[in-house]
Structure formats: structure tokens, C-alpha cells
Amino acid sequence: MDVLLFFVTAAVALVGAIAMLVSRNAVHSALFLLLNFGAMAVLYLLLQSPFLFTIQLTVYAGAIMVLFLFVVMLLGAEQVEDTPDRIAWQRPLGILLGVGLLGVAAAASLRGAAGQPAPGGEAAASFGNPAELGALLFTRYLLPFEITGVILLVAVVGVVVLNQRGRQQAPAKPPAGD
Amino acid sequence: MSWADILILVVQCFVITLAVTTGFAYLTLFERRVLARLQNRVGPNRAGPGGFLQPAADAVKLFFKEDIVPAMADKPVYLLAPAMAVIPALIIWAVIPFGCLNIANWDYRACFSASGEGLRNILQIADINVGVLYILAVTSIGVYGITLAGWASNNKYSMLGGIRSSAQLISYELALGCAVLSVVMTYGTLSTREIVYLQGWSNGGIWGIVPQLLGFVLFMIASTAEVVRAPFDLVEAEQELAGGYNTEYGSMKFALFFMAEYIKLIAVSAIAVTFFFGGWRFPGLETLGRGMTELAGPVVGSIVMGIVSLGSFLLKVVIFLFISVWVRASWPRLRYDRLMDLGWKWLLPLGLLNILYTAVVYVLVPSQRLAAFVLLGLGLITLAIAGSFSSAPRPVDNVTYVKEVVRSSTGREERDHELRESAKGI
Numbered sequence: 287m288d289v290l291l292f293f294v295t296a297a298v299a300l301v302g303a304i305a306m307l308v309s310r311n312a313v314h315s316a317l318f319l320l321l322n323f324g325a326m327a328v329l330y331l332l333l334q335s336p337f338l339f340t341i342q343l344t345v346y347a348g349a350i351m352v353l354f355l356f357v358v359m360l361l362g363a364e365q366v367e368d369t370p371d372r373i374a375w376q377r378p379l380g381i382l383l384g385v386g387l388l389g390v391a392a393a394a395s396l397r398g399a400a401g402q403p404a405p406g407g408e409a410a411a412s413f414g415n416p417a418e419l420g421a422l423l424f425t426r427y428l429l430p431f432e433i434t435g436v437i438l439l440v441a442v443v444g445v446v447v448l449n450q451r452g453r454q455q456a457p458a459k460p461p462a463g464d
Numbered sequence: 465m466s467w468a469d470i471l472i473l474v475v476q477c478f479v480i481t482l483a484v485t486t487g488f489a490y491l492t493l494f495e496r497r498v499l500a501r502l503q504n505r506v507g508p509n510r511a512g513p514g515g516f517l518q519p520a521a522d523a524v525k526l527f528f529k530e531d532i533v534p535a536m537a538d539k540p541v542y543l544l545a546p547a548m549a550v551i552p553a554l555i556i557w558a559v560i561p562f563g564c565l566n567i568a569n570w571d572y573r574a575c576f577s578a579s580g581e582g583l584r585n586i587l588q589i590a591d592i593n594v595g596v597l598y599i600l601a602v603t604s605i606g607v608y609g610i611t612l613a614g615w616a617s618n619n620k621y622s623m624l625g626g627i628r629s630s631a632q633l634i635s636y637e638l639a640l641g642c643a644v645l646s647v648v649m650t651y652g653t654l655s656t657r658e659i660v661y662l663q664g665w666s667n668g669g670i671w672g673i674v675p676q677l678l679g680f681v682l683f684m685i686a687s688t689a690e691v692v693r694a695p696f697d698l699v700e701a702e703q704e705l706a707g708g709y710n711t712e713y714g715s716m717k718f719a720l721f722f723m724a725e726y727i728k729l730i731a732v733s734a735i736a737v738t739f740f741f742g743g744w745r746f747p748g749l750e751t752l753g754r755g756m757t758e759l760a761g762p763v764v765g766s767i768v769m770g771i772v773s774l775g776s777f778l779l780k781v782v783i784f785l786f787i788s789v790w791v792r793a794s795w796p797r798l799r800y801d802r803l804m805d806l807g808w809k810w811l812l813p814l815g816l817l818n819i820l821y822t823a824v825v826y827v828l829v830p831s832q833r834l835a836a837f838v839l840l841g842l843g844l845i846t847l848a849i850a851g852s853f854s855s856a857p858r859p860v861d862n863v864t865y866v867k868e869v870v871r872s873s874t875g876r877e878e879r880d881h882e883l884r885e886s887a888k889g890i
Binding site: 311313314317320340341344349352353355359360416 | 538541601602604612626633
């Protein structure tokens with residue numbers, strides 16, 4: 287039963303991911319990515335981790351994808367334009383990094399197949415329990431947790447700074463009728 | 465899990481879906497009748513006694529309307545959108561406890577135990593340890609239906625409605641999350657069953673409205689915005705958007721949007737009852753269960769407990785729904801910039817302040833009940849201060865006056881003459 291569920295969900299996730307890439311319409315792409323996120327959430331549920339399931343739905347499906355859709359709709363940028371890449375080394379670098387990621391994933395799955403415990407395995411036992419997961423995050427893994435928080439804060443500050451600079455450089459328009 | 469368990473689960477899901485949809489149908493009647501009374505009208509009272517069959521008539525009418533797909537619409541997304549609106553509204557009910565009817569060994573006392581051991585409550589579908597997060601997750605995906613409907617219709621008014629909805633829901637989700645987070649901090653659990661349990665007076669608790677008065681106010685405002693209901697219904701502002709995101713929808717597809725909106729309203733009322741008004745509990749319920757068990761045996765005792773707790777829950781929900789209709793009848797729709805102002809500059813800071821209060825007070829004050837009243841005081845003071853700031857900008861006077869209006873009672877002709885003169889000048 288579990289195996290069957292896993293294969294169905296994994297297939298849905300893969301189909302969603304591939305369809306996201308080949309779809310010509312940005313909104314359709316966003317929806318396929320949403321399907322992929324949903325399938326991932328179900329995979330977390332199959333791994334007995336309802337906490338990650340809800341977080342996946344809230345953060346990725348509920349917040350990030352909504353923002354994507356919002357921006358796509360606001361800009362009216364549904365149709366993909368075939369423009370050449372502006373940065374010449376972008377594509378080779380992307381391929382290189384993709385191969386690297388594939389290598390890491392393969393190493394991880396080989397490691398798992400060899401029966402070695404996963405790094406950070408102490409969290410695996412408490413995945414089902416949000417209280418224990420929280421305790422681990424705020425004691426043992428406090429430093430990585432804080433660093434992640436700081437990185438996100440830097441991103442937020444960066445967005446504000448970039449936005450402000452863009453405004454100052456823009457020619458002084460008369461204030462829109464208010 | 466045996467086949468019997470799965471069968472029970474399927475029956476539960478069916479019953480709750482049907483009950484919620486029926487609830488939606490009669491909520492529309494309830495709303496129309498109450499709104500009519502509030503506006504000194506009669507309301508729909510022709511179909512059946514007191515208008516009782518009106519929802520059925522509406523449903524039949526909607527079924528027989530022409531079902532069209534606009535030629536320029538994005539057809540798959542257009543058809544998907546109503547489903548994506550209804551499904552979150554329905555699945556959110558899975559974790560809400562409507563009452564407590566223990567069918568494992570028919571022991572009512574399991575309803576009042578902290579661990580919930582030996583409890584097989586058929587009035588709650590799933591008691592999961594992340595129930596509150598589940599509610600937040602499902603409300604956060606509820607935005608897709610409206611947004612996609614707006615986009616897929618290929619109509620500028622629908623599009624505006626869709627964009628408004630995503631902006632509004634993103635803004636108010638933060639305030640909603642803050643309010644819910646402070647509730648979770650108060651009880652120290654994410655399970656809805658435990659939240660209801662911890663609000664019992666006999667367990668040293670108190671209804672959530674006392675420690676979280678501020679949280680309750682924030683929750684009510686943010687959840688009203690989250691279900692895009694008046695006065696936050698800019699998404700379907702008829703005057704500006706020719707209907708809003710559902711302009712291009714007709715027949716049952718329109719009815720599904722309508723249904724999703726009302727079911728979400730019932731759901732947030734039920735969640736407010738669960739978080740702030742003791743869920744299905746009321747004082748004396750445990751005594752009643754004990755008395756009925758002694759009088760007529762455990763089976764009857766449990767069933768009476770189940771029915772009475774369900775009734776108490778429904779009564780509380782109906783009171784909330786009435787308040788919601790009352791609000792709709794009382795407040796005009798907010799302007800868009802004021803909506804964003806309220807969400808970001810008022811609700812979010814107040815929500816963060818409330819989290820701060822909750823954290824500090826529960827650490828400093830040892831007694832739970834004393835802490836609850838300290839928080840009540842803090843919440844009242846904060847609300848009073850926040851309310852005393854009038855952030856409403858003064859109305860901008862855009863009218864160009866022709867000339868000074870003569871204010872004498874006899875100067876009417878003179879004023880008319882002046883106006884005529886100035887009109888010539890223009």
C-alpha cells in the first residue's frame with residue numbers, strides 16, 4: 287500500500303515538474319509547480335511527518351506560489367518570450383551546477399541504500415512531533431537556524447535597498463494624482 | 465486500520481460534507497432574512513413556510529441556467545478554478561472538533577482527559593498533532609480559486625478582482641498567522657482537541673477570549689478579510705468591477721464560488737469558536753455526562769454528551785454567523801488603500817505586540833489563570849490606545865466651489881442668480 291502510494295505520488299511530482307518546464311504559459315507553469323509542491327507534501331506525509339506536510343503547504347504552496355502568480359498576473363507576463371540569454375556563461379554554469387546537484391543526490395541515495403543513518407538523524411525520530419522538532423531547532427541546531435534567519439533578513443533588506451535606489455534614479459515624476 | 469474504521473471515516477466525510485453544504489444553503493437564507501430585518505424589509509418569505517424552501521429554489525434555478533465557457537478564456541484553468549475554491553473550504557473541516565461522542569467503549573470521561581487516551585470521537589474527523597498548522601495551510605491555499613478564476617476568465621474586471629484577492633489575502637494572512645500563533649503560545653499545543661480541552665474551567669483553564677482578547681479581535685478582522693466578506697469584499701465590488709472575479713462564471717460554477725465563500729465563513733466561525741470560546745464545551749457539561757451515565761448507562765450517557773456538545777458548538781457558531789451578517793449590514797466596504805493600511809500598519813504590529821505580551825506574561829506570571837487576566841487587561845489597554853488613534857485621513861474636498869454660498873435664508877434667489885452667472889462664465 288505504502289509503496290503504491292509512494293510511486294503514484296512520485297509520478298505525480300515528476301509529471302508536475304516536467305510539465306512546469308515545458309509549459310509555454312507562465313501561469314500554467316506555476317500551476318504545475320503547485321501540483322509538484324502538493325505531491326511533495328504528500329510524500330512528507332508518507333514519511334510520517336505531518337509537520338513538514340503543513341509547512342510545505344503553507345510556505346511553498348500557500349505563500350511563495352501565490353506571490354509568483356501575483357507577479358505574473360500583475361505584469362501580464364504569461365507568454366514566454368524566446369530571447370537569447372543575456373549572460374553568456376549562464377547556461378554552461380547552470381548545466382554544471384545541475385550535474386553537481388545530481389551527483390550529490392546520487393551520493394545521498396547510495397548512502398541511504400547502504401543502510402547508513404542519515405546525518406542529522408536525531409531529528410528523524412521526532413519528525414512527527416512538532417514540539418520535539420522545535421526543541422531541536424532551538425537548542426542543538428540553533429546556529430544554522432539563526433544563520434538561515436539572518437540570510438532571509440539580508441534578502442529582505444536587499445530588496446528594500448534596491449527598490450529605493452531604483453526610485454531615486456528614476457526621473458522625478460509628478461506625484462500621481464493624490 | 466480495519467475496514468470498519470475506513471467505512472466510518474468515509475461516512476464521516478460524507479456526512480460532514482453534506483452537512484456543511486446544507487449549512488451553506490440555509491446560511492444564505494439566514495443572511496437574506498436577517499439582512500432584510502436589519503434594513504426594515506421582509507426578505508424572501510414566499511417559497512415554503514417562512515421562505516424555508518428558498519435555498520432549494522435557488523439551487524434549481526442555478527442548475528438550469530446556461531453553462532457557458534467564454535471563447536477567449538483559458539479553458540482548463542477556467543474549469544479548475546471553482547474546484548480549487550471549494551476544496552479548501554471543505555477539507556478545512558477535517559480538524560475542527562464539533563463535539564465529543566466517544567464510540568470506543570462509550571466512556572464520556574475520555575472527552576475530558578488531557579491525553580485523549582481511549583477516545584474515538586466521531587464528531588472530529590482527524591485529531592492530528594498539527595491541527596492548527598493544517599488550518600493555516602488550508603486557508604493559505606484557498607486564495608488560488610479566486611485568483612485563477614480572475615485570470616482565466618480573460619476579462620479585465622475579473623482580473624482586477626483576482627489581483628485584489630491575492631494582494632488582500634497575502635496581506636491579511638500575516639495578521640491571521642500572528643493571532644493564531646498567540647493562541648498556540650497560550651495553550652502550548654497545535655492540536656485542536658487539546659486546545660478545546662485546555663479551555664475547560666475544571667482543568668485550570670479558561671475560554672480563550674480572556675487571555676487572547678486582542679488575538680480574538682485580530683483574528684475576527686483578519687479572518688473576515690481572509691474569507692473576502694463585507695466590509696473587505698473588494699474582490700467582488702459590484703460597483704467597480706461589474707461583479708469581480710466571478711463575472712464570467714454562470715450556472716453551477718458560479719454557485720460553487722458562492723458556496724466556497726459561505727462555507728469558508730462558517731469554517732472561520734467554527735475556528736473562532738474552537739480557539740476562543742471553548743469549542744463544544746460549556747460549564748456543567750461534565751456533570752451532565754456523569755448524571756446521564758449514572759441514570760441510563762454509558763451508551764446513553766455518551767450519546768447525550770455527543771448531542772449536547774454538538775448543539776452547544778452549533779449554537780456558538782450561529783451566534784458568530786449572526787454577528788457576521790450584522791457586520792455586513794453595518795459597515796460599508798473599505799477603500800483599497802485603507803484596506804492595505806489596516807492590514808499592514810495596524811493589524812500586523814498589534815499581532816506582533818500580542819505575541820510579545822503572551823510570551824512575557826506567561827513567563828513572568830506563574831498562575832495560568834492570573835496570567836489570563838493580566839493578558840486581558842493588557843489587551844483591553846492596547847485596544848483602547850489603538851482605537852483612540854484615528855488614522856482616518858480627512859476627506860479631501862475635490863469639489864470646486866463656484867462662488868461663496870450666500871447663507872442668508874432670504875438670499876435664495878440671489879444665490880441662484882450668482883450660480884447662473886458663474887455657469888455662464890464657465
